[in-house]
Amino acid sequence: MTNRAPIKLSAYLVGTGMHIASWRHPHAQANASHDIDYYKRLAQTAEQGKFDFVFIADSLAINEESHSNILNRFEPITLITAMAGATSKIGVVATASTSYIEPFNLARLFMSVDHISKGRAGWNIVTTRDLSGNTARNFGREEHFEHSLRYQRAKEFVEVTLGLWDTWEQDAFLYDKENGQFYDRSKLHRLNYKGEFFSVEGPLNIGRSPQGRPVLVQAGSSESGQNFAASHAEVIFSHKNNIEDAKNLYASFKSKAAAEGRSPDDVFIFQGISPIIGETDEIARKKFEYLESLITQEHAFSFLTEYFHGRVDFSPYTLQTGAADIGLHLLDGVRFEFQQRQELIGRTNPTLRELYSLLTGSFGVEEFIGSPQKVADRVEHWYREHAADGFMLMCPLLPDGLDDFIRLVVPILQERGLFRTDYEGDTLREHLGLSQPSSRYEQQAVPQQP
Amino acid sequence: MTNRAPIKLSAYLVGTGMHIASWRHPHAQANASHDIDYYKRLAQTAEQGKFDFVFIADSLAINEESHSNILNRFEPITLITAMAGATSKIGVVATASTSYIEPFNLARLFMSVDHISKGRAGWNIVTTRDLSGNTARNFGREEHFEHSLRYQRAKEFVEVTLGLWDTWEQDAFLYDKENGQFYDRSKLHRLNYKGEFFSVEGPLNIGRSPQGRPVLVQAGSSESGQNFAASHAEVIFSHKNNIEDAKNLYASFKSKAAAEGRSPDDVFIFQGISPIIGETDEIARKKFEYLESLITQEHAFSFLTEYFHGRVDFSPYTLQTGAADIGLHLLDGVRFEFQQRQELIGRTNPTLRELYSLLTGSFGVEEFIGSPQKVADRVEHWYREHAADGFMLMCPLLPDGLDDFIRLVVPILQERGLFRTDYEGDTLREHLGLSQPSSRYEQQAVPQQP
Numbered sequence: 082m083t084n085r086a087p088i089k090l091s092a093y094l095v096g097t098g099m100h101i102a103s104w105r106h107p108h109a110q111a112n113a114s115h116d117i118d119y120y121k122r123l124a125q126t127a128e129q130g131k132f133d134f135v136f137i138a139d140s141l142a143i144n145e146e147s148h149s150n151i152l153n154r155f156e157p158i159t160l161i162t163a164m165a166g167a168t169s170k171i172g173v174v175a176t177a178s179t180s181y182i183e184p185f186n187l188a189r190l191f192m193s194v195d196h197i198s199k200g201r202a203g204w205n206i207v208t209t210r211d212l213s214g215n216t217a218r219n220f221g222r223e224e225h226f227e228h229s230l231r232y233q234r235a236k237e238f239v240e241v242t243l244g245l246w247d248t249w250e251q252d253a254f255l256y257d258k259e260n261g262q263f264y265d266r267s268k269l270h271r272l273n274y275k276g277e278f279f280s281v282e283g284p285l286n287i288g289r290s291p292q293g294r295p296v297l298v299q300a301g302s303s304e305s306g307q308n309f310a311a312s313h314a315e316v317i318f319s320h321k322n323n324i325e326d327a328k329n330l331y332a333s334f335k336s337k338a339a340a341e342g343r344s345p346d347d348v349f350i351f352q353g354i355s356p357i358i359g360e361t362d363e364i365a366r367k368k369f370e371y372l373e374s375l376i377t378q379e380h381a382f383s384f385l386t387e388y389f390h391g392r393v394d395f396s397p398y399t400l401q402t403g404a405a406d407i408g409l410h411l412l413d414g415v416r417f418e419f420q421q422r423q424e425l426i427g428r429t430n431p432t433l434r435e436l437y438s439l440l441t442g443s444f445g446v447e448e449f450i451g452s453p454q455k456v457a458d459r460v461e462h463w464y465r466e467h468a469a470d471g472f473m474l475m476c477p478l479l480p481d482g483l484d485d486f487i488r489l490v491v492p493i494l495q496e497r498g499l500f501r502t503d504y505e506g507d508t509l510r511e512h513l514g515l516s517q518p519s520s521r522y523e524q525q526a527v528p529q530q531p
Numbered sequence: 532m533t534n535r536a537p538i539k540l541s542a543y544l545v546g547t548g549m550h551i552a553s554w555r556h557p558h559a560q561a562n563a564s565h566d567i568d569y570y571k572r573l574a575q576t577a578e579q580g581k582f583d584f585v586f587i588a589d590s591l592a593i594n595e596e597s598h599s600n601i602l603n604r605f606e607p608i609t610l611i612t613a614m615a616g617a618t619s620k621i622g623v624v625a626t627a628s629t630s631y632i633e634p635f636n637l638a639r640l641f642m643s644v645d646h647i648s649k650g651r652a653g654w655n656i657v658t659t660r661d662l663s664g665n666t667a668r669n670f671g672r673e674e675h676f677e678h679s680l681r682y683q684r685a686k687e688f689v690e691v692t693l694g695l696w697d698t699w700e701q702d703a704f705l706y707d708k709e710n711g712q713f714y715d716r717s718k719l720h721r722l723n724y725k726g727e728f729f730s731v732e733g734p735l736n737i738g739r740s741p742q743g744r745p746v747l748v749q750a751g752s753s754e755s756g757q758n759f760a761a762s763h764a765e766v767i768f769s770h771k772n773n774i775e776d777a778k779n780l781y782a783s784f785k786s787k788a789a790a791e792g793r794s795p796d797d798v799f800i801f802q803g804i805s806p807i808i809g810e811t812d813e814i815a816r817k818k819f820e821y822l823e824s825l826i827t828q829e830h831a832f833s834f835l836t837e838y839f840h841g842r843v844d845f846s847p848y849t850l851q852t853g854a855a856d857i858g859l860h861l862l863d864g865v866r867f868e869f870q871q872r873q874e875l876i877g878r879t880n881p882t883l884r885e886l887y888s889l890l891t892g893s894f895g896v897e898e899f900i901g902s903p904q905k906v907a908d909r910v911e912h913w914y915r916e917h918a919a920d921g922f923m924l925m926c927p928l929l930p931d932g933l934d935d936f937i938r939l940v941v942p943i944l945q946e947r948g949l950f951r952t953d954y955e956g957d958t959l960r961e962h963l964g965l966s967q968p969s970s971r972y973e974q975q976a977v978p979q980q981p
Contacts, residue, residue, distance in 0.1 A: 104708070117646065141736070143734060145719065147736075149713040152738075155647065156639045156737065158609065159608065159644050162609045163613075165613075185670055186631070190609060197567045197609055197610070199567075215732070218732035221729055256554070263602070284593065286590070286592065286593045286604060287605065288565065
């Protein structure tokens with residue numbers, strides 16, 4: 082690929098950062114997750130760094146053990162709306178589940194933000210994992226939809242959403258005051274969708290946005306998740322700990338997209354990385370260790386007890402106890418994420434402190450902990466090896482991690498010609514180099530009315 | 532009431548204004564309904580006028596005959612989020628229906644905006660009217676819930692929403708970095724609501740806002756609507772064409788609220804008015820007539836044909852034909868709003884142009900068309916006669932109507948000591964003089980944990 086697009090960058094914004102104990106860090110603003118001025122500053126920082134977009138994750142339930150950053154936090158769609166108002170270029174992507182909202186409401190909310198942001202919105206499509214049933218019970222259900230059913234519903238949900246976004250053609254509005262013609266009736270369409278799960282007549286009560294419609298983002302590690310992403314997503318988010326796994330997933334997504342008749346260049350694979358940057362590799366490593374030291378034994382054991390369904394009594398142990406030493410890697414029937422990591426745990430025997438950190442998403446992959454030079458090298462390497470088209474920064478500590486990356490790593494990437502020095506356009510599609518989709522009805526050569 | 536609160540003011544913002552032909556006016560920006568900069572300017576204007584809040588109405592379906600301002604417009608919750616970002620004092624109220632969204636989603640969206648706006652949000656609770664079934668068919672249903680069922684659902688819906696807003700106590704978050712205590716577990720509660728229509732476990736994943744929770748706004752002209760409003764609403768919106776009807780409704784709401792054990796001073800009755808202001812009464816009247824002249828016969832007859840279910844052939848008539856002359860006031864079984872106006876139509880014999888204007892909500896009550904002095908006098912009169920605590924400006928033409936009122940009428944009301952000259956506080960509750968509600972769990976004297 083000689084004309085391969087330069088590296089894309091995005092920032093996963095979540096309160097004080099991904100690390101479970103980040104809120105205790107002296108640099109962290111502990112109430113960050115519900116301080117709108119804080120989020121506006123982060124978005125402005127990412128825009129100064131010329132990032133493609135900021136990204137907001139979501140969940141629809143909490144319990145007493147939840148990460149401090151998600152206990153009391155903004156709803157993502159309103160949050161990206163507010164961040165759009167504090168910026169003028171950067172894309173704003175929010176997560177929303179297909180399992181607990183009506184497609185008409187979702188299509189409308191996202192198209193509205195796409196207008197408010199003047200064409201900078203994206204929807205990260207999730208189907209929601211809910212092993213405990215916590216989420217289901219917030220929505221009048223006893224348990225969540227079973228995995229494959231979730232994806233069948235999601236497929237219809239996305240069809241309906243895309244359909245509603247097409248009900249107005251891009252140039253439907255005439256505003257002809259003289260002749261009293263507000264719009265062209267031949268360019269308004271009903272959807273009349275009737276599926277297994279959804280029936281939606283339409284039209285949507287908002288027209289197309291300056292970028293046509295919001296960008297579709299998706300993550301999917303399961304087989305059905307991957308297939309779903311390959312057929313719909315314009316940005317795919319992946320999170321692999323090593324370059325070999327990342328390259329395999331990258332190749333798999335690109336070939337699945339091609340099999341769906343799409344150009345592999347219209348699907349961008351973003352790898353999640355959690356860089357910690359210091360003047361030297363040693364300083365960066367110490368920064369990570371300091372974060373780990375902020376974990377309290379009380380919280381870690383309370384979380385792990387609940388995580389392992391009360392099957393392990395942690396009271397005889399300390400945070401320095403090895404997870405494999407006490408046989409945790411042999412426990413069966415725990416959780417999907419855990420089963421995927423059993424081999425790693427058995428092999429590396431992390432301390433209970435490290436295991437807690439890992440299971441709560443704090444990460445800390447050696448490869449992206451180090452000097453600006455080292456991190457830039459690794460980013461370039463992953464990009465050149467086709468392990469990623471772009472990177473989602475999941476900083477263990479915010480705002481430090483984002484500030485450091487933009488101040489120290491971005492200039493290196495720019496010097497190497499790997500990343501933009503300014504925005505080329507105004508919409509998220511323009512940042513990504515995606516063409517603007519037209520309404521399905523605009524394809525028709527035959528006029529609707531004589 | 533010697534200590535009666537001064538007059539409250541709010542602005543109903545909708546594109547080019549309430550008048551059906553307002554978009555054709557030379558001063559109107561025809562694409563206003565989806566131009567975010569336009570709405571931000573309107574909100575800033577209302578804030579310069581020291582208004583209590585701006586108000587966004589809603590509907591969940593359109594058809595080919597819909598008012599130009601609602602065909603392509605913002606979703607209200609994202610719109611008030613954006614307007615909150617462009618202002619710092621004025622309240623922002625959005626309409627949302629209890630019939631087509633899950634209470635967990637709604638409770639979360641509004642509490643999120645309440646944080647984003649730093650305590651300036653309000654929710655206008657509607658149950659949605661949908662005689663044609665248009666809305667129902669956008670949400671997988673064949674027809675809408677029947678009237679009384681809608682209110683039973685709405686009652687539960689509001690109980691769930693208030694319950695979710697209470698699940699975090701106001702001072703639940705400790706942010707104690709030293710001791711690793713992010714929050715006080717005794718101040719987090721599950722709702723465990725199980726009703727006829729909704730079952731919601733909770734807790735909500737966002738805490739209480741700077742004003743406790745969003746202000747509840749309601750309109751309800753039917754008996755069940757009035758009862759519902761009296762038991763829950765802090766702001767009640769009414770729309771009566773004459774002071775006697777307004778006084779009766781005002782007294783009815785206040786006594787119903789008292790019967791619910793509430794202080795009548797904690798319920799504010801806002802009357803919708805549609806002022807048109809000119810240097811003289813004659814100029815104001817001409818302004819209204821000019822707006823009416825922008826109505827096209829084609830659109831009026833197309834609307835009226837659909838409105839009367841095709842039972843009347845309008846082709847022999849003109850816009851000057853009298854509605855009673857052709858017997859329209861005798862038509863039965865049309866629509867609820869129409870049946871309420873039959874007597875008026877029979878008595879005043881409006882032209883078809885005027886009828887169209889009336890049925891599409893363009894209004895034009897003689898009483899509020901005139902010089903600044905006359906309009907200020909009428910506002911004061913309605914206030915002193917207990918026909919209203921406040922007024923919702925439903926300007927036939929925007930932004931002109933709002934600009935005129937703020938530039939010409941507000942100073943008169945201020946001179947008379949009837950309206951504030953600056954904001955006294957920062958939240959919508961402070962503007963209205965409402966005390967901040969606490970979570971139901973904060974009432975308990977007994978601690979949750981030893």
